[in-house]
Amino acid sequence: MTKFSDLNLNPKVLKAVEDAGYETPTPIQAAAIPPALEGRDVLGIAQTGTGKTASFTLPMLSLLSRGRARARMPRSLVLCPTRELAAQVAENFDTYSKYLKLTKALLIGGVSFKEQDKLIDKGVDVLIATPGRLLDHFERGKLLLTGVQIMVVDEADRMLDMGFIPDIERIFSLTPFTRQTLFFSATMAPEIERITNTFLSAPERVEVARQATASETIEQGVVMLKASRRDREASEKRNLLRALIEREGDKCTNAIVFCNRKVDVDIVAKSLTKYGYDAAPIHGDLDQSQRTRTLDGFRAGDLRFLIASDVAARGLDVPAVSHVFNFDVPSHAEDYVHRIGRTGRAGRDGKALMICIPRDEKNLAAIEDLLQKAIPRVDNPLQSGTAPEAEAEAAPAPEKKAAKPRVSRRSKKSEEPKTDAPAAKAEETPKPQEAAEAPVAAPVAAQEAAPEPQQPAPKPERKERSSRRGGGGGSDRGRQDHGGGKVTGMGDHLPGFIALSFDERRTR
DNA sequence: AAAAAAC
Numbered sequence: 001m002t003k004f005s006d007l008n009l010n011p012k013v014l015k016a017v018e019d020a021g022y023e024t025p026t027p028i029q030a031a032a033i034p035p036a037l038e039g040r041d042v043l044g045i046a047q048t049g050t051g052k053t054a055s056f057t058l059p060m061l062s063l064l065s066r067g068r069a070r071a072r073m074p075r076s077l078v079l080c081p082t083r084e085l086a087a088q089v090a091e092n093f094d095t096y097s098k099y100l101k102l103t104k105a106l107l108i109g110g111v112s113f114k115e116q117d118k119l120i121d122k123g124v125d126v127l128i129a130t131p132g133r134l135l136d137h138f139e140r141g142k143l144l145l146t147g148v149q150i151m152v153v154d155e156a157d158r159m160l161d162m163g164f165i166p167d168i169e170r171i172f173s174l175t176p177f178t179r180q181t182l183f184f185s186a187t188m189a190p191e192i193e194r195i196t197n198t199f200l201s202a203p204e205r206v207e208v209a210r211q212a213t214a215s216e217t218i219e220q221g222v223v224m225l226k227a228s229r230r231d232r233e234a235s236e237k238r239n240l241l242r243a244l245i246e247r248e249g250d251k252c253t254n255a256i257v258f259c260n261r262k263v264d265v266d267i268v269a270k271s272l273t274k275y276g277y278d279a280a281p282i283h284g285d286l287d288q289s290q291r292t293r294t295l296d297g298f299r300a301g302d303l304r305f306l307i308a309s310d311v312a313a314r315g316l317d318v319p320a321v322s323h324v325f326n327f328d329v330p331s332h333a334e335d336y337v338h339r340i341g342r343t344g345r346a347g348r349d350g351k352a353l354m355i356c357i358p359r360d361e362k363n364l365a366a367i368e369d370l371l372q373k374a375i376p377r378v379d380n381p382l383q384s385g386t387a388p389e390a391e392a393e394a395a396p397a398p399e400k401k402a403a404k405p406r407v408s409r410r411s412k413k414s415e416e417p418k419t420d421a422p423a424a425k426a427e428e429t430p431k432p433q434e435a436a437e438a439p440v441a442a443p444v445a446a447q448e449a450a451p452e453p454q455q456p457a458p459k460p461e462r463k464e465r466s467s468r469r470g471g472g473g474g475s476d477r478g479r480q481d482h483g484g485g486k487v488t489g490m491g492d493h494l495p496g497f498i499a500l501s502f503d504e505r506r507t508r
Numbered sequence: 509a510a511a512a513a514a515c
Binding site (some may be wrong): 131 | 511512
């Protein structure tokens with residue numbers, strides 16, 4: 001079996017890889033690194049979690065190890081669709097370049113130009129950027145791309161989804177045509193194929209081998225929810241979410257809760273917080289500093305629940321989470337696979353639970369169609385006869401609190417949450433009489449009225465993770481952090497359909 | 509239909 005030491009990497013890069021605890025490359029690394037080191041273009045068809053990041057980071061560093069950058073003329077360029085992804089790639093470069101004297105700059109939006117300008121002026125070997133900010137720098141005349149020898153496009157299919165393709169084409173056209181191009185995409189949409197035909201020259205095509213599908217290590221379930229009244233739907237979804245979390249108990253050490261809309265991310269995060277859960281939101285409308293802080297906290301194990309839009313669905317290198325909750329059914333079936341792929345990583349067990357309301361049944365069917373498998377229906381803990389005991393535990397003395405109107409406390413303006421959460425307000429003033437009438441609502445009211453702060457999950461295990469992070473970051477990692485099980489290289493498990501070849505996928 | 513990304 002191939003080892004990193006067989007790949008002809010620069011010795012200093014190899015040393016950093018070994019320091020990080022890696023010996024055996026993943027399939028995509030083994031296949032992409034040799035041609036990349038020879039200076040060839042590479043077209044990588046791979047999903048996050050396959051070790052993709054290292055498959056371009058390691059050869060790039062090796063190739064750049066000699067030479068020096070000139071002012072405003074970066075020698076290489078990595079383009080990523082989201083800021084978090086770019087930051088993550090930057091961390092990877094730091095990890096594997098620690099024995100080299102290479103300079104690096106991260107150009108992403110949401111932060112000041114000043115620092116970025118300073119770095120560019122000094123000259124950088126590696127520039128990691130999101131397209132918008134990169135072009136912004138270029139248009140200010142701060143940046144010349146004519147010195148780019150290696151260009152990487154990461155997650156091209158997502159760039160396509162986000163409308164970045166014109167930007168990518170423009171950036172390509174600003175770099176010398178003699179550059180080496182490493183291009184990665186999870187799928188090969190016709191538009192992507194067109195770009196690669198235009199900008200890559202005789203690329204080595206590297207597809208990840210078929211592997212175990214994510215669904216084999218992820219236990220999936222969907223709860224069907226029909227709201228008692230249409231105007232209560234949102235609130236009842238939140239009740240159900242809490243009940244699902246409670247039912248998982250200690251098994252749920254940390255989780256990502258995905259919502260389709262940014263407003264709902266805010267509302268759900270606020271609602272969970274109000275009920276004593278350790279939760280924080282992340283989506284594109286939040287300050288970059290807050291996004292970074294939240295994500296770092298979650299990675300470090302200081303935050304138990306990350307409430308996220310699809311900004312966090314793909315590519316993010318989050319340590320194994322025990323659970324993914326889909327508060328909404330994603331409307332793109334493929335997003336489901338990406339979302340639940342945040343759990344069950346590196347062969348660990350994971351659980352993915354989703355809430356489906358009648359309106360979402362069509363999307364659910366599309367997901368099952370894609371998976372070619374039905375997602376097991378699971379009981380609604382608030383409706384079935386099995387749940388009440390569990391609930392009583394979770395919500396001590398509900399009778400007392402239910403009777404007590406909590407409106408007065410809320411009437412102080414100063415206590416209003418900053419973000420407007422109209423739907424959340426309905427929750428805060430439960431109406432006992434109505435609750436008694438509706439069969440569904442009775443347990444709901446009990447839950448609502450008892451925002452008993454629950455114990456955060458035991459922390460010791462999660463603390464460990466924070467130390468690992470400093471230790472090397474890995475790539476799209478499959479860290480060998482689980483007990484005895486053997487993991488090869490930095491690999492991870494893949495959803496089956498992603499591992500299919502182009503032709504196979506086309507015919508599906 | 510929404511999310512992401514530039515000011």
